[in-house]
Amino acid sequence: MTASISFRGVTKTFPVRGSGGARQRTEFTALDRVDLDVAAGEFVALVGPSGCGKSTLLDLLGGLDTPTAGEILLNAKPVTGPGPDRSTVFQQYALLPWRTAQGNVEFGLESIGLPRRQRAARAREYLGLVGLAGFEERYPHELSGGMKQRVAIARSLAYDPDVLLMDEPFAALDAQTRESLQDELLRIWRRTGKTVLFITHGIEEAVYLGGRVAVLTSRPGRVKEVVPIDLGNRAEDQDLRSSPEFARHRHEIWSLLRDEVSRAQQLEKEAAPV
């Protein structure tokens, strides 16, 4: 199963303590009328300067929070709360340290009420899919960072969500591991056909992974532009990251982000207490 996502004028404000003392309450606008459509089975990467509300957007889509205005549609149905049709891969893995790799994958399956026997088989199957066959009985502390994130991806995929939400999942990994996991993710995406919304602050990661890259503005977060990525024939055995198309896309997004990053830094300076 797979699903389309559509953000319709999504706005999210938080009450914050104003600069004029504790009494004065102001609104902080994290997201401002975000419009974005993701087709079923599409891989969209979201990039933006830090503090642009990327994670807020994901929380809203995950149903952990509700938008102040606008709505989020999943297969044309509004999102009202968390559910097993969406699953999130967190940057900090969020593995239960007292469960083995197998147990962690089963954790997600327990939440959808799969019978025990099927859980074990399904968990093994998905650990195999992410290349961790043979590591079922390892505890998280016995696994490397990359392997932990593989377990987390297996857990997210095992209960067959329509949409995979990824919140900077590879940010904590070293460059080599990150690149190999990016390839792995693309392979899994092609195989499963899930809709993927991938949040990152890495331009190259976004260009490499995304079929389209949505660039967000800094405070308040708005979709500045959605850039379709065409890197030619991916199946060829070549260094895609050094191809001219890649460089062109990278530069395009870099230019879009540059203004935002400097604006974000300016805002941060102004907000900092003197």
Place this chain on the structure above:
Amino acid sequence: MSTDLTAPALPADHPPAPAGGPPAADPPPPPPAPPSRRTGRPATLLLTAATKSVAILLLLALWEVAPRAGLVDRTFLPPFSEVARAWWGLLSDGQLASNTQASLTRSLVGFGLAVVIGVPLGLLIGWYRAVADLLSPLLELFRNTAALALLPVFILILGIGETSKISIVLYACVWPILLNTISAVRTVDPTLLRLARSLNLPPLRLFQKVILPASVPAVFTGIRLAGSVSILVLVAAEMVGAKAGLGYLINASQFNFAIPQMYAGIVTISVLGLLFNQLLVALERRFTRWRAPLSA
């Protein structure tokens, strides 16, 4: 990370990486090597045992030699061999067994009640944030009131019988357990809570599958603290008003100038405390096997 793990990790994380397309099939990672525990060669074991006992043997030797050499008054500190003989005497005439039994019963009952009360109460208080905020100043105050300072109050109200002794042990033991349990529940990794929320776990399941197992290590720290407290407080309580127990034995021996017997009682208590602690540590290990070894 222990070094033996990086080897199987490498092929999984660094495949030859054809940058173009995905690899046709994932290279199967080699089967994981069995986690290498400390190698139990007899020579190493012997060395470890020797290292661990050398300080204690030195202390005993000093204890034996110092009184004999006249460095200390042997009336007040008899050589260790005399103490050992006195201990044997107490053991054979049954005094040691009956007093130990009296003490152990009291401290185990008090300690057990403290666990039974402290853990569920701590889970409850920690779970309801508002309750925790409301009660924590009070709990801090009680925790920092030395239990023994309240001993006269316990005796006034509950008399000098078993009730007051078990009560004071219970009272002293419940604080470390309660406070550690509360903080355990409150400091559960927020990412795990986010995960549970995104999986739409109902509150009871969340508690059972995330909060409870995540709290186990900190709860055990509290239980271990309570274990040593239970013996400490009990002995003091038995010195005040009791007709049996190791605290009574020590106090009565000193009163009757049976100094070797007094030391025999003291040694018994330290050994007992040591054993109790070891037992709790073993239990803790049993329940927290999933934790990364602290030395790594």
